[in-house]
Amino acid sequence: MKLQTEPTDAELLRLMLAGDEKSFAMLYQRRQGGIYRFALQMSGSQQIAEDVTHDVFLFLMKDGHVFDPSKGAVSSFLFGVARNYVLRRFRGEHSTVPLHDDDDDPQFDQALDEPGPLEDLTRAETIENVRRAVLSLPERYREVVVLCELQELSYGETAEVLGCAIGTVRSRLHRARSLLLTKLRPERAAEVTTSAAVESARCFA
Amino acid sequence: MNCQKFENVASELARGQIIDVELRNDALAHSEGCADCAAQLHDEEMLTRGLRSLAVEMNSCEAPAALQTNLLNAFRQQQVVVPMPVRKNYRRYWLAAVAALILVVFSVMAIRLQREVKQVSPPQVALGPQKPGKASEGVSQSPDTGSQISQKELAVSKPQVEKPRRQSSMNPNLAQARLATSRNNKNVASNHASSEVATDFMPIGYLNMESVQDGAQIVRVEVPRTALVKFGLPVNMDRPNERVKADVLLGVDGMAHAIRFVQDRKLQ
Numbered sequence: 428m429k430l431q432t433e434p435t436d437a438e439l440l441r442l443m444l445a446g447d448e449k450s451f452a453m454l455y456q457r458r459q460g461g462i463y464r465f466a467l468q469m470s471g472s473q474q475i476a477e478d479v480t481h482d483v484f485l486f487l488m489k490d491g492h493v494f495d496p497s498k499g500a501v502s503s504f505l506f507g508v509a510r511n512y513v514l515r516r517f518r519g520e521h522s523t524v525p526l527h528d529d530d531d532d533p534q535f536d537q538a539l540d541e542p543g544p545l546e547d548l549t550r551a552e553t554i555e556n557v558r559r560a561v562l563s564l565p566e567r568y569r570e571v572v573v574l575c576e577l578q579e580l581s582y583g584e585t586a587e588v589l590g591c592a593i594g595t596v597r598s599r600l601h602r603a604r605s606l607l608l609t610k611l612r613p614e615r616a617a618e619v620t621t622s623a624a625v626e627s628a629r630c631f632a
Numbered sequence: 633m634n635c636q637k638f639e640n641v642a643s644e645l646a647r648g649q650i651i652d653v654e655l656r657n658d659a660l661a662h663s664e665g666c667a668d669c670a671a672q673l674h675d676e677e678m679l680t681r682g683l684r685s686l687a688v689e690m691n692s693c694e695a696p697a698a699l700q701t702n703l704l705n706a707f708r709q710q711q712v713v714v715p716m717p718v719r720k721n722y723r724r725y726w727l728a729a730v731a732a733l734i735l736v737v738f739s740v741m742a743i744r745l746q747r748e749v750k751q752v753s754p755p756q757v758a759l760g761p762q763k764p765g766k767a768s769e770g771v772s773q774s775p776d777t778g779s780q781i782s783q784k785e786l787a788v789s790k791p792q793v794e795k796p797r798r799q800s801s802m803n804p805n806l807a808q809a810r811l812a813t814s815r816n817n818k819n820v821a822s823n824h825a826s827s828e829v830a831t832d833f834m835p836i837g838y839l840n841m842e843s844v845q846d847g848a849q850i851v852r853v854e855v856p857r858t859a860l861v862k863f864g865l866p867v868n869m870d871r872p873n874e875r876v877k878a879d880v881l882l883g884v885d886g887m888a889h890a891i892r893f894v895q896d897r898k899l900q
Contacts, residue, residue, distance in 0.1 A: 448711075452700070456700075459695045464691075464693050467693055561686070601640075604643045607679055
């Protein structure tokens with residue numbers, strides 16, 4: 428009985444760089460979804476997501492030899508390239524979605540003003556609120572939420588993508604989640620920030 | 633565990649990331665006894681659920697199929713210029729090294745060949761002291777004609793590689809006649825040479841040896857007798873208006889580089 432195993436991303440990349448079209452197609456099929464979703468979750472724009480996905484795999488064709496296996500997996504490498512392209516688009520276009528100016532979006536404000544949206548987060552209509560809340564995060568917090576929570580990468584993989592320490596990823600994610608909670612439950616956040624009694628009421632024993 | 637420690641682990645507890653069982657149990661036990669921490673854990677869990685719902689909902693999002701087609705087309709077009717990088721670099725280095733070696737070998741061979749050719753036929757024009765007999769050997773034509781070229785000296789001044797003689801297609805009788813004529817001319821030239829006395833060549837101004845070595849011509853001219861004074865030669869002041877014969881050495885640049893004065897032996 429012959430055991431056939433799927434080629435790894437690194438093998439596919441090597442074959443692709445040697446000119447094997449099937450390997451390129453296989454690698455694309457395997458990784459395009461994650462890259463596309465990452466770009467979409469980061470930008471909120473399908474057009475940007477398509478452009479970034481295109482640019483990432485075009486980069487892989489031309490400069491795929493710069494991939495260093497000792498620095499991480501191919502998927503992390505691709506997410507890193509995608510991140511650079513997304514940030515480049517943000518710098519060039521100042522983003523196509525409101526990232527930090529929630530006040531300008533009446534729909535979002537209305538959604539946030541609804542009582543207790545966290546209670547119903549599993550419902551379809553509130554998923555949109557979460558998506559908007561994620562998009563409203565500053566870039567450095569948004570990217571850790573997208574990678575760790577939405578793409579479900581480990582801290583180590585996220586650190587490879589971002590080129591930072593694991594501890595930095597943890598602290599950024601902690602801060603990002605706090606910001607998300609604040610955005611999704613403003614009345615509770617207001618309580619927490621305005622009332623020192625809340626802090627003192629908690630036990631430290 | 634206190635609230636501060638709980639706050640630090642609350643998000644990881646909600647995400648199910650805490651591997652340490654003891655720490656998780658402590659956190660859960662604390663949240664049961666602390667309303668605020670329980671509320672925080674509840675919020676964190678709701679947030680986690682919301683994010684996972686969003687992730688699940690977006691899992692079906694993929695790039696359009698047209699993008700793959702475009703990329704595959706681009707891949708096919710680029711195939712010509714996408715070789716394996718490491719091998720390519722080594723090949724380049726080796727090719728460059730071999731090319732450099734070949735260049736060095738050829739240049740050394742060319743230089744050596746050039747030197748050998750120069751040694752075989754050195755272009756020299758005797759400017760030093762000459763014996764009277766030898767100096768007058770090269771006069772080929774009648775010195776009375778004014779400007780003539782000394783054939784032998786011209787041959788010496790122009791380094792020439794001996795070319796293979798072509799098969800003459802002319803009439804053998806005509807060829808013999810021409811050969812006889814040339815022999816007669818040589819005899820005439822030698823007769824003239826023996827009938828003259830010449831001084832050494834004296835440089836005129838700055839002597840550019842390169843223009844002389846590349847090929848020179850000697851031209852017979854007549855100059856006023858007073859020209860002898862300029863070269864420190866004695867002049868008979870009784871006949872200052874007479875002309876004297878001289879051979880002028882012309883370089884390839886057409887400039888006169890040296891001069892010698894010639895006198896018929898019978899006039900001496």
